[in-house]
Amino acid sequence: MQQIRDFIEDQFLIEFDESFPETSDLFKEGVMDSFGYIQLIRFLEKEFDIKFSEQEMTANVMVSLSLIEKTVSRKLSESITD
Amino acid sequence: MCGIAGIIDPSRFADTLVNDVQNMLAQIGHRGPDGAGCVVDNGFALGSVRLAILDPDAGQQPFSDPSNRYWLSYNGEIYNYLELKSELEAMGCRFQTNCDTEVVLNAWMIWGPDCLRRFNGCFSFALYDCKTESLYLARDRFGKRPLFYVRQGNAFYFASEMKAFLAIPSISFEQDAGQLASILCVWTPLPDQTGFKEIKSLPMGQWLTLKNGELTTESYAELRFDEEPQPDDEHAAQDLIRERMNRSVELRLRSDVEVGVYLSGGIDSSIVALLAKDFSTKPLSTFSVEFDDAEFDESSDQQLISEYLGTRHCAERISYQDICDQTPAAVYHAEVPAFRSAFVPMYILSDRTRREGVKVVLSGEGADEAFLGYDLFKETLLRTSWDQLSGEVRRSRIQELYPHLAHYGPEDTAAMTGLYQQFSKERMPGLFSHELRFQNGQFSTRLLKDKNTPLAAITDLISSTPDYDALSPVEKAQWLEYKTLLPGYLLSTQGERMSLAHGVENRCPFLDPDVFSLATAINLKFDDGLREKRLLREAFRNRLPDRIIEKRKFPYRAPDAAAFAKHRPDYLDLVLSDAELAKLPFLNAAFAKRLANKVLTKPASDISTKENQTFLYLLSISLLHRSFVRRETLPLATLPPLEKVINLQRETAAQERPYLSHGNLSSLT
Numbered sequence: 001m002q003q004i005r006d007f008i009e010d011q012f013l014i015e016f017d018e019s020f021p022e023t024s025d026l027f028k029e030g031v032m033d034s035f036g037y038i039q040l041i042r043f044l045e046k047e048f049d050i051k052f053s054e055q056e057m058t059a060n061v062m063v064s065l066s067l068i069e070k071t072v073s074r075k076l077s078e079s080i081t082d
Numbered sequence: 083m084c085g086i087a088g089i090i091d092p093s094r095f096a097d098t099l100v101n102d103v104q105n106m107l108a109q110i111g112h113r114g115p116d117g118a119g120c121v122v123d124n125g126f127a128l129g130s131v132r133l134a135i136l137d138p139d140a141g142q143q144p145f146s147d148p149s150n151r152y153w154l155s156y157n158g159e160i161y162n163y164l165e166l167k168s169e170l171e172a173m174g175c176r177f178q179t180n181c182d183t184e185v186v187l188n189a190w191m192i193w194g195p196d197c198l199r200r201f202n203g204c205f206s207f208a209l210y211d212c213k214t215e216s217l218y219l220a221r222d223r224f225g226k227r228p229l230f231y232v233r234q235g236n237a238f239y240f241a242s243e244m245k246a247f248l249a250i251p252s253i254s255f256e257q258d259a260g261q262l263a264s265i266l267c268v269w270t271p272l273p274d275q276t277g278f279k280e281i282k283s284l285p286m287g288q289w290l291t292l293k294n295g296e297l298t299t300e301s302y303a304e305l306r307f308d309e310e311p312q313p314d315d316e317h318a319a320q321d322l323i324r325e326r327m328n329r330s331v332e333l334r335l336r337s338d339v340e341v342g343v344y345l346s347g348g349i350d351s352s353i354v355a356l357l358a359k360d361f362s363t364k365p366l367s368t369f370s371v372e373f374d375d376a377e378f379d380e381s382s383d384q385q386l387i388s389e390y391l392g393t394r395h396c397a398e399r400i401s402y403q404d405i406c407d408q409t410p411a412a413v414y415h416a417e418v419p420a421f422r423s424a425f426v427p428m429y430i431l432s433d434r435t436r437r438e439g440v441k442v443v444l445s446g447e448g449a450d451e452a453f454l455g456y457d458l459f460k461e462t463l464l465r466t467s468w469d470q471l472s473g474e475v476r477r478s479r480i481q482e483l484y485p486h487l488a489h490y491g492p493e494d495t496a497a498m499t500g501l502y503q504q505f506s507k508e509r510m511p512g513l514f515s516h517e518l519r520f521q522n523g524q525f526s527t528r529l530l531k532d533k534n535t536p537l538a539a540i541t542d543l544i545s546s547t548p549d550y551d552a553l554s555p556v557e558k559a560q561w562l563e564y565k566t567l568l569p570g571y572l573l574s575t576q577g578e579r580m581s582l583a584h585g586v587e588n589r590c591p592f593l594d595p596d597v598f599s600l601a602t603a604i605n606l607k608f609d610d611g612l613r614e615k616r617l618l619r620e621a622f623r624n625r626l627p628d629r630i631i632e633k634r635k636f637p638y639r640a641p642d643a644a645a646f647a648k649h650r651p652d653y654l655d656l657v658l659s660d661a662e663l664a665k666l667p668f669l670n671a672a673f674a675k676r677l678a679n680k681v682l683t684k685p686a687s688d689i690s691t692k693e694n695q696t697f698l699y700l701l702s703i704s705l706l707h708r709s710f711v712r713r714e715t716l717p718l719a720t721l722p723p724l725e726k727v728i729n730l731q732r733e734t735a736a737q738e739r740p741y742l743s744h745g746n747l748s749s750l751t
Contacts, residue, residue: 013528013676027504030267030524034501035690038489041497054473057500 001069007043008065012036022065037062044068050075084143085113085582086155086229087241088128088208090217090292094237096731099127105249107131108719110242112415113157113582119143119726121153126210126217130155131722133585135337135442136163140179142725145187150730151213154187157242158205158227159589161333166200195220195289198302202333202595206284208240212730216293223303224448224593225273225286225569226578232281238292243579244281244417248713254280255710257703259668260534262419266699267523267536269421270570272543277418278710286569304548305564307557310603316617319604323621330594331357334444342367342440344431344588345387345395346638347380349615350446350455352387352630353622354591358444359391368393369435369443371427374401375641383630390627398434400427402645410653413705414717415583416575420702421526421695424640425576432584441586447572448592451563452601453615454556455635457483462515462559463611468506476502482612486637487691510537512544512551515559526696529677529703531670540566556606642694644686646701654682656704657697666707674700 005022009015012031016022026032032040041062045051050072052062062068087106089099099122107118107129114131121128121144130143136159145154160166163182166189171177175188182203189197190209195218204226209218219240221229231240232253239250247253258279265271273285284290287303313319331354335341343355345368359366368388372381381397388395405426412429413420435443450456464471464479471479477495480502484490490498505521508514520537527533543565544550553561573590581588591597609616619631646654656662657678663671681689681697708714 013673013680027521030521030527033522033525033690033692034498034518035487035489035692037501038494038497039690041494052496052500054496054499057497058503059500062500063504 001072003047004044004069004072005065007047008040011039016065022069023067024065025063026065027063040068044072048072048076050079084133084155084157085110085131085242085246086129086143086157086206086208087239087246088126088155088210088217089237089239090126090210091237092125092295094125096122096124096127096729100727100729102250103127103129104721104724105719106239106241106246108721109246109249111720111722112585113242115585115722117142117725118722119724119728121146121726121728121730123212123730125215128153128155128208128210130157132725133441133582133587135159135339135587136182137180137338141181141183143183144726144728145181145183147187147191151211152187152191153210153212154183154190154207155209156183156186156205156207158203158207158222159336159587160186160201160203160205161336161589161594162200162202164336190218195300195302198289204589204593206242214293216291218289218291219284220289220302221284221286223287223595224564224573226573226590226593228574228578229284230276230281231284231290233297234280236295238297243415244276244278244710245414247281248710248716249719255713256280257666257668257707257711259530259532261539262668262703263527263530263532263534263536264539265419266526266529266696267520268540268566268570269519269523269695270566270575271418272539273565273569275539277706305561306549306599307553307560307602310599312603312607316608316620319608319617320621322600322604323618326594326597326600327353327591327621328357328360330591330597331444332361333594334589334591335361337442339442340364340367340440341442341444341589342369342435342438343393344368344443344445345370345384345393346446347383347387347633348446348636348638349619349622349626349630349633350449350592352446352626353449353618354444354446355387355391355393356622356625357591359393366391366393367438367440368395369431369438369440370395370397371431371640372397372399373427373640374399378639378641380636383633386627387630396434396438398427398431400430400640402641402648404430405641405645406649406651409651409701410705410709410715411717412580412583413702414709415579416702417579417706417710418570418575418702419699419706420571420575421698422639423642423645423698424638425571425580427640428576428580429583432581432586435581435586436584442589443581443586444589444591445577446592447577447588447590448568448598449615449618450635451560451568452592452598453618454560454605454611455615456563457614457635458515458519458563459556459559460612460614461518462555465502465506465514466555468502473499479612485634510541512541512558513537513562514555516562522692522695525692526699528673529670529696529700530668532668556611557602643681643689643697646697647682647686650682653705654678654701656708657700658682662704665712666704669703 116134160182163185206227206229370384373379412426
C-alpha cells in the first residue's frame with residue numbers, strides 16, 4: 001500500500017504526518033479536485049489491476065488514504081477469493 | 083473614461099495638497115492621457131485624469147457648479163445622460179456643456195444620492211460639498227468602475243486604482259494573509275477586499291459619505307431577481323431580448339469618438355457587433371486575440387463574424403513568449419492576485435486597439451451571468467436534482483457538462499459520478515452552487531502558512547444580504563457570480579484594468595439594468611436550462627450565421643503555466659528561489675517551491691487546473707509584492723498635460739466665496 005501513499009503525496013504535494021493524518025478527507029482539505037480524483041482512480045485500477053464499480057465510487061469510500069487503502073485491500077482479497 | 087484621486091485631511095493647507103494629488107494622478111495617468119486637473123482647498127484636494135469621449139473640448143475636471151459649492155471628479159459614462167438632462171432642464175437646470183459630467187453634478191444637486199438609481203452606466207465619482215464639508219464617493223451597480231480608499235486617522239485618500247497610493251509615503255501596501263486566503267479560495271477579491279491591509283474597495287452599488295470625520299456607506303442597488311413579470315410566452319421573451327439589447331447597444335454607442343467591438347468569436351460579442359453595425363454609419367472596427375496554441379484559439383469564428391458583418395478586423399496573435407513578456411506589467415495594472423493568465427492577452431489587445439486609433443470598445447461581458455451561459459449553472463441544476471435522476475441521466479448530464487475538460491470524458495464518467503455524489507448535498511451553507519469551485523480553491527490556500535478561514539468572509543457577505551436565502555439555487559449561483567468572478571476578475575483584472583492600462587474604455591451592453599432584469603424574468607421559464615443561453619441564441623437566430631448560433635460556450639482561456647515552463651522568464655526566480663520566497667512572510671515557502679517546481683518541470687498534461695491556478699496566484703502575489711510592497715521595478719509615473727489647477731485659497735478672495743472650505747484649520751492654527 002506504500003505506492004498509494006507515495007502517489008498521493010507526490011501528486012497532491014502533501015505529506016502525511018501528525019498534522020495531516022491518513023484519515024484526512026482529501027476533498028474537504030482541498031487536496032484533491034475532480035482532475036486529481038480521476039487521476040487517482042486511474043492509478044489504482046492500473047496499479048492493482050482492479051476495477052471500481054460505480055456503486056463503490058458513489059459510496060464515499062475513496063475520500064481519505066485510510067479508506068482508499070481499506071477499499072483496495074478488500075478488492076484485492078475479493079479477487080483472490082474469487 | 084478617466085481616473086480620479088483625492089485627499090481629505092483637515093490638518094493640511096491647500097498649498098501642501100497640490101503636489102500630493104498631482105503625484106497620485108501621475109500614477110494613474112494611463113487612465114486619462116488626454117489631460118489632468120485638480121482643485122485644492124484647505125483640507126481637501128480632488129483631481130482627475132481624463133480620457134475625452136463626450137464633448138472633448140469642454141469636459142475638463144474637476145467640474146463645479148457656478149457657485150463653486152460642489153466639486154466633482156468623475157470617472158465613467160452615464161449612457162442615459164441625454165434623457166436625464168432633459169428631465170433636469172425641465173426642472174430648471176441650465177447646462178454649459180454636452181458632457182455627462184455636468185449631468186451627474188446637476189442630478190446630485192437636484193436628487194441627492196437618489197440620482198444613483200437613475201443612472202444607467204458605468205461610473206465612480208467623488209463629489210465634495212464645500213458648504214457641508216462632506217465628501218461623497220459612489221460606484222455603479224455592477225462594479226464596472228473601481229474606487230479604492232484608505233483611512234489614516236483624520237486623513238482620507240481615494241483613487242480609481244490603488245497604485246495612486248504609491249505617491250503617499252505613509253500608505254503601506256502590506257498584503258493581508260486573511261484576505262489572500264479568501265481570494266485564493268473564492269478566486270477573486272470580495273467587493274470590499276483588495277488583498278492589502280490598509281486599502282478598501284468601495285463595493286458596487288454603494289455610496290460613501292465622509293463628514294465630520296465620520297464615514298458611512300449605504301447601498302442603493304441590491305441585486306434582485308424579482309423585479310419584472312414573466313412575459314406571456316417565448317416569442318414575447320425573444321422580442322423583449324432584441325428590444326432591450328438594441329436599446330442597450332444604441333445607448334452605449336453614444337460617443338464623440340469611434341466605438342469598436344471586442345470580438346471573442348462567441349455568441350455574446352457577435353450579437354454586440356451585429357447591433358453595433360446596425361447603428362453605425364461608418365465601418366465598424368473589431369478587435370480579437372488569436373492564439374498560436376490551437377487549444378485556446380477562436381480565430382476562425384472571429385473571422386467568420388468579421389466577414390459576415392464586413393468589419394475592419396484587427397487580430398493580435400498571442401504566443402507563449404508574449405504571455406511571459408507582458409505578465410509583470412499586466413499584474414501591475416491588475417493590482418490583485420490572478421488565478422489565470424487570460425488577462426494578459428487583453429492587456430496586449432488594448433495596446434493594439436489604442437494604436438489603431440480606437441479608444442472605446444463594446445464587449446460581451448455580463449451575458450453569461452445574466453442568461454445562464456456558464457456550465458456552473460448547469461452543474462448547479464444537475465446537483466440540485468441529483469437524487470431524483472436515474473443513473474443513466476446522471477451519466478449523460480455529466481458528460482455534457484465540461485466537454486473541454488478531458489477528465490469529464492466518457493471513460494471517467496463512473497468516477498465522476500462518484501465525485502458528484504459527494505457534492506449532491508449542501509455542505510457549505512448558502513454556497514451550494516460553488517462548492518466544487520471553492521473546494522478546489524482550498525488547495526490554493528496551501529500557499530499560505532496560516533490558511534485562516536477562507537470562506538468566512540464570503541459566508542459573512544451572504545449572511546448580511548437580505549433575501550439571499552429566498553433565492554433559488556441557480557439564482558444564488560448568479561448572485562455569487564455577480565459579486566465575485568464578474569466584478570473581481572472579468573470586469574476588472576481582465577476588463578477595465580487591462581483596457582485602461584492603454585487608455586481604452588470598455589462598455590458592456592449585457593450589463594444594462596433593463597437587460598439584467600429581463601433575463602431574471604425569463605431564465606428557466608421556457609426551458610430546462612440545459613442548453614446554455616438558449617433564448618438569447620434563438621432571439622438572434624436569423625441574424626447571425628448558424629455556426630455562431632449553435633456554437634457551444636467556449637471558455638476564454640490562455641496558456642497558463644505551460645508558457646512559463648517553456649520560456650522560463652527571469653522573474654520566475656521570485657517563485658523558485660528560497661531567498662525570494664522568504665521575502666513574503668505569510669507564504670508556506672516549502673509548498674510554494676514544490677508546486678512551482680512541479681508545474682514548471684512536469685508535462686502540461688500532468689498539471690491540474692487547480693495547480694495551474696495556484697501557480698498563477700503564487701506568481702501574481704509575488705509580482706505584486708515586488709511592485710507594491712517593495713516598490714521595485716515600478717514604471718515611471720507621468721502626469722498627463724495639466725488642463726486645470728484651481729487653488730481655492732489663492733484664486734478667490736474669501737469674501738467672494740459663499741462656500742469657503744475651512745476644514746478644521748481655524749482650530750489648529
